[in-house]
Amino acid sequence: MLFSSLIFILCFLPVVTILYYTIFRFSRKLQNVLLLFSSLGFYAWGEPWFVLIMITSIIFNWFFGLMISKFKTRKVAERTIIILMLLFNLSIIFVFKYLMFTIDNLNRFFKMDITTLHIILPIGISFFTFQAISYVIDIYRGKGTAQKNPLNVGLYISFFPQLIAGPIVRYETVADQIMNRKETISGFSEGVTRFLVGFSKKILLANNFALLADKAFSVQSDQLSFSFAWFGAICYTLQIYFDFSGYSDMAIGLGRMFGFKFPENFNYPYISKSTTEFWRRWHISLGSWFRDYVYFPLGGSRFNNKARVVFNLLVVWSLTGLWHGANWTFVLWGLLYFVSISIEKLTGFEKLGETKGHSFNLSFLKHTYTLCLVMFGWVLFRAENISYAFDYMKAMLSFGSGPFIDINTFVYFNENWVFIICGILSSMPLGKAFNRWLYNDKENRGKKIFVYIWPFIYSLGLISLFLICMSYLVKGAYNPFIYFNF
Amino acid sequence: MLKDKLTALLFVIVTIGLLVGMFTYEDNSPIRDFLTEYRNTVTEGTPAIDRITGAIDAADTIMIRDTYRRSDFNELFGLVQKSLGKKILQDSGYGEIYKTTDNQIIFSVSEKNVMSAVKSMVELKKELDKAGIPLLYVQAPFKVSGDEQTLPVNITDYADRNADRFLEGLKDNDIKYLDLRPLLRDGRKTQKELFFDTDHHWRIETAFDATWHIGRLLNKEYGFKIDEKLMNLQSYHVRIYENFFQGSMGRRVGVLYGGVDDFTYISPDFPTNLTVEQHDKGYDAVTSGAFEDVMIVKSNIDENKPIDTNRYAVYRGDNAELVFKNNLMAANSVILIKDSFGLPVYSFLAPAIKITSALDMRYFDKNVVEYAKGNNPDVVIIMYNADSFNDEMFDFKLDQGGENE
Numbered sequence: 072m073l074f075s076s077l078i079f080i081l082c083f084l085p086v087v088t089i090l091y092y093t094i095f096r097f098s099r100k101l102q103n104v105l106l107l108f109s110s111l112g113f114y115a116w117g118e119p120w121f122v123l124i125m126i127t128s129i130i131f132n133w134f135f136g137l138m139i140s141k142f143k144t145r146k147v148a149e150r151t152i153i154i155l156m157l158l159f160n161l162s163i164i165f166v167f168k169y170l171m172f173t174i175d176n177l178n179r180f181f182k183m184d185i186t187t188l189h190i191i192l193p194i195g196i197s198f199f200t201f202q203a204i205s206y207v208i209d210i211y212r213g214k215g216t217a218q219k220n221p222l223n224v225g226l227y228i229s230f231f232p233q234l235i236a237g238p239i240v241r242y243e244t245v246a247d248q249i250m251n252r253k254e255t256i257s258g259f260s261e262g263v264t265r266f267l268v269g270f271s272k273k274i275l276l277a278n279n280f281a282l283l284a285d286k287a288f289s290v291q292s293d294q295l296s297f298s299f300a301w302f303g304a305i306c307y308t309l310q311i312y313f314d315f316s317g318y319s320d321m322a323i324g325l326g327r328m329f330g331f332k333f334p335e336n337f338n339y340p341y342i343s344k345s346t347t348e349f350w351r352r353w354h355i356s357l358g359s360w361f362r363d364y365v366y367f368p369l370g371g372s373r374f375n376n377k378a379r380v381v382f383n384l385l386v387v388w389s390l391t392g393l394w395h396g397a398n399w400t401f402v403l404w405g406l407l408y409f410v411s412i413s414i415e416k417l418t419g420f421e422k423l424g425e426t427k428g429h430s431f432n433l434s435f436l437k438h439t440y441t442l443c444l445v446m447f448g449w450v451l452f453r454a455e456n457i458s459y460a461f462d463y464m465k466a467m468l469s470f471g472s473g474p475f476i477d478i479n480t481f482v483y484f485n486e487n488w489v490f491i492i493c494g495i496l497s498s499m500p501l502g503k504a505f506n507r508w509l510y511n512d513k514e515n516r517g518k519k520i521f522v523y524i525w526p527f528i529y530s531l532g533l534i535s536l537f538l539i540c541m542s543y544l545v546k547g548a549y550n551p552f553i554y555f556n557f
Numbered sequence: 558m559l560k561d562k563l564t565a566l567l568f569v570i571v572t573i574g575l576l577v578g579m580f581t582y583e584d585n586s587p588i589r590d591f592l593t594e595y596r597n598t599v600t601e602g603t604p605a606i607d608r609i610t611g612a613i614d615a616a617d618t619i620m621i622r623d624t625y626r627r628s629d630f631n632e633l634f635g636l637v638q639k640s641l642g643k644k645i646l647q648d649s650g651y652g653e654i655y656k657t658t659d660n661q662i663i664f665s666v667s668e669k670n671v672m673s674a675v676k677s678m679v680e681l682k683k684e685l686d687k688a689g690i691p692l693l694y695v696q697a698p699f700k701v702s703g704d705e706q707t708l709p710v711n712i713t714d715y716a717d718r719n720a721d722r723f724l725e726g727l728k729d730n731d732i733k734y735l736d737l738r739p740l741l742r743d744g745r746k747t748q749k750e751l752f753f754d755t756d757h758h759w760r761i762e763t764a765f766d767a768t769w770h771i772g773r774l775l776n777k778e779y780g781f782k783i784d785e786k787l788m789n790l791q792s793y794h795v796r797i798y799e800n801f802f803q804g805s806m807g808r809r810v811g812v813l814y815g816g817v818d819d820f821t822y823i824s825p826d827f828p829t830n831l832t833v834e835q836h837d838k839g840y841d842a843v844t845s846g847a848f849e850d851v852m853i854v855k856s857n858i859d860e861n862k863p864i865d866t867n868r869y870a871v872y873r874g875d876n877a878e879l880v881f882k883n884n885l886m887a888a889n890s891v892i893l894i895k896d897s898f899g900l901p902v903y904s905f906l907a908p909a910i911k912i913t914s915a916l917d918m919r920y921f922d923k924n925v926v927e928y929a930k931g932n933n934p935d936v937v938i939i940m941y942n943a944d945s946f947n948d949e950m951f952d953f954k955l956d957q958g959g960e961n962e
Contacts, residue, residue: 076617076620077617077620077621077624078616078617078620080572081572081575081576081579081620081624082576082620084572085572085573085576086576115609116613118610119606119609119610119613120606256562256565257558257561257562259565260558260561260562260564260565261558261561262565263561263564263565263568263569264560264561264564264565267564267568282647478710478711479711481710481711482645482709482710482711483711486642486643486644486645486709489641525560526558526559526560526563527560527563529560529563529564530560530563530564530567531567533564534564534567534568534571537568537571538571538630538633539633539634539637541575541630542630542631542633542634542637543634544621545621545624545627545630545631545634546630546631546634546647546648546649547621547649548634548647548649549647
């Protein structure tokens with residue numbers, strides 16, 4: 072089930088919320104049971120039998136957690152359990168996500184003749200498997216205690232808000248909240264607001280940009296114009312941001328409605344002045360997961376030997392690329408960031424121009440460099456294959472065989488300029504700046520009145536956006552789900 | 558914060574309201590609709606897992622279909638698109654629909670391989686020739702003309718180009734045709750007079766003109782003796798219903814975006830007496846009476862019905878086979894193989910000749926040649942608009958057995 076579907080908005084969410092706050096409100100255990108079974112139903116809605124994989128994952132990882140807890144003082148046993156746990160979880164993810172890719176490449180590069188399988192990728196498998204790994208490792212590291220009740224492990228792994236598109240919530244973050252969270256009217260209200268912001272981002276911005284990006288990326292590479300290639304790349308850059316951050320907003324908001332506090336996942340990544348900064352602002356939960364569970368265990372940046380640091384970065388970014396999908400485009404996309412972040416790290420790029428009196432021009436150049444690299448990265452990420460990605464980039468650099476400018480760019484810009492401007496403005500922290508302006512200097516009389524009426528304007532505005540989103544859903548407008556690869 | 562609390566309160570009211578509304582609104586019956594949809598998609602013997610998937614699909618479908626205040630959401634969608642100045646609209650059925658420079662709503666037709674349609678026509682002609690029955694193809698226009706770019710400038714419509722190539726193919730194979738496009742688009746009527754703004758069909762006046770372009774050709778080349786007076790609008794009642802019709806395109810975008818059309822109802826102002834035989838799969842009916850009693854679905858022009866009622870279907874149709882026997886005429890018979898553009902055409906033709914048989918190849922499942930042999934018409938006419946070049950419309954079931962009831 073998708074958040075951006077009528078069945079979720081008009082049935083699932085109201086029914087679960089009402090049950091949670093009425094019949095089940097007297098017992099935390101019952102509330103957790105309700106949320107667990109609702110989450111399993113939510114997951115099964117897309118492809119019913121995949122829920123069995125999730126249940127298997129829950130049972131095994133609950134068992135691993137108990138075993139770690141039991142053998143707390145026996146290092147060898149503990150490590151053996153960790154290895155078994157990793158083998159189990161990584162095997163699941165390998166079979167469903169990477170086996171076909173592996174066979175294809177063995178057949179292609181080693182001229183082997185292994186029968187190609189057709190395995191359907193269970194939705195969100197990378198997200199829930201990473202959470203499952205986090206559960207056992209955090210117990211191992213003493214950052215959380217093992218749950219005796221498998222239903223609680225089930226709730227942590229399968230909780231529907233973050234199940235299919237993150238954020239990846241680490242066990243240490245919510246271990247205590249499973250039994251000891253506190254629901255309040257303020258929290259619920261904040262959750263609703265956050266959910267609606269994400270919902271609007273997804274339906275109104277991301278889905279409209281998706282249409283435009285799809286048009287550009289479906290043009291044959293030899294006919295793609297310079298202008299439409301850039302138009303498509305910009306639209307995809309906006310699409311993926313509003314889609315992903317919209318989902319994260321919805322997840323964080325839904326969690327809040329049920330008393331959970333999830334970590335932030337996006338922090339205006341497109342204002343970054345380096346790719347290193349970009350990854351501190353983009354999909355924060357994935358970046359920190361790899362940092363804490365892969366990069367730091369490898370030694371991170373603590374080595375004096377720069378080659379070792381670069382090697383660690385290579386491992387992390389190859390895995391990051393591969394995590395996003397079993398395709399060479401994703402691997403290459405990960406490696407692009409490996410190269411840029413390594414260079415930035417080794418040259419001290421981030422500190423460049425950060426000293427007193429730094430020039431505006433340098434800051435602008437750094438921002439431009441980052442955005443261009445990110446956009447070229449998204450072209451790799453979005454393209455069906457590497458060959459098309461390079462042809463697309465050639466068109467962006469005006470080395471393609473298509474024209475420089477074409478009518479599609481004009482028509483689609485003319486049709487969608489409102490969305491594009493809203494998209495660009497919304498990807499900057501203008502809301503924060505507005506709030507600062509609004510709530511500072513309250514003595515100003517005009518502002519005082521505005522502060523008074525602002526909550527009403529805001530609420531009506533957000534509900535209006537919600538109703539407009541609903542009209543798009545009722546119309547069956549384009550509503551892609553772009554995380555099938557994840 | 559206050560703004561969050563207000564937002565949450567409004568959200569709860571709206572969502573609960575929509576949920577309750579869906580189950581209590583008198584026109585909705587989501588549970589019954591769900592069960593019907595489920596039974597339609599899940600047949601007996603379906604494996605359990607597929608039954609679950611079927612139930613999920615049915616629930617998703619019903620959620621969209623039975624959303625409380627669905628038409629208001631449709632209007633809101635249209636209003637937003639209008640406010641944004643959009644000419645290209647997303648549509649779940651067509652992918653995209655467009656507002657033309659004439660402020661009409663329409664989809665575009667893609668380039669089609671018309672040669673298989675030409676081949677079907679050649680085979681049909683060969684078989685009809687053996688039976689001594691003439692064949693005439695009539696090309697009705699599509700709403701978008703190839704002469705002028707009325708769609709957004711980056712959108713190409715291939716309807717006219719497809720039709721041109723098809724007619725060229727007919728010409729190469731000596732199959733007679735009448736191209737209505739230049740006759741109707743001769744400059745005397747504007748695009749808005751020829752076609753509805755909110756429907757993909759031609760206006761009834763346009764269909765009336767088209768009928769008598771065909772009638773005059775039948776008189777001239779096929780020995781018909783249709784009275785010239787019947788080809789004159791003065792022999793008919795003409796009633797214009799203002800702001801009366803929201804066509805199929807308009808229903809997709811709402812009144813606020815697409816507007817509403819006037820609808821002209823034309824009926825004979827001369828004595829008529831017809832017997833109509835209707836044959837559909839598993840359903841047969843015979844009725845007799847005057848034009849207004851047997852040719853017309855009166856409820857479709859009931860002024861108390863909502864504007865999204867399909868007014869165009871006041872002229873009955875969408876049946877596998879309709880046979881109109883004119884009890885006041887002695888001569889001439891036609892088999893008309895048609896798409897929906899043919900509804901008013903056979904309705905105007907039937908009071909003027911002895912027998913008019915209308916077949917729709919989407920539903921008619923018998924051999925057309927055998928049917929023609931059995932009925933021995935003066936001519937077999939195939940009339941399609943320029944968006945009907947697909948296999949289904951040109952499958953004349955020539956490989957079917959010869960038994961026709």
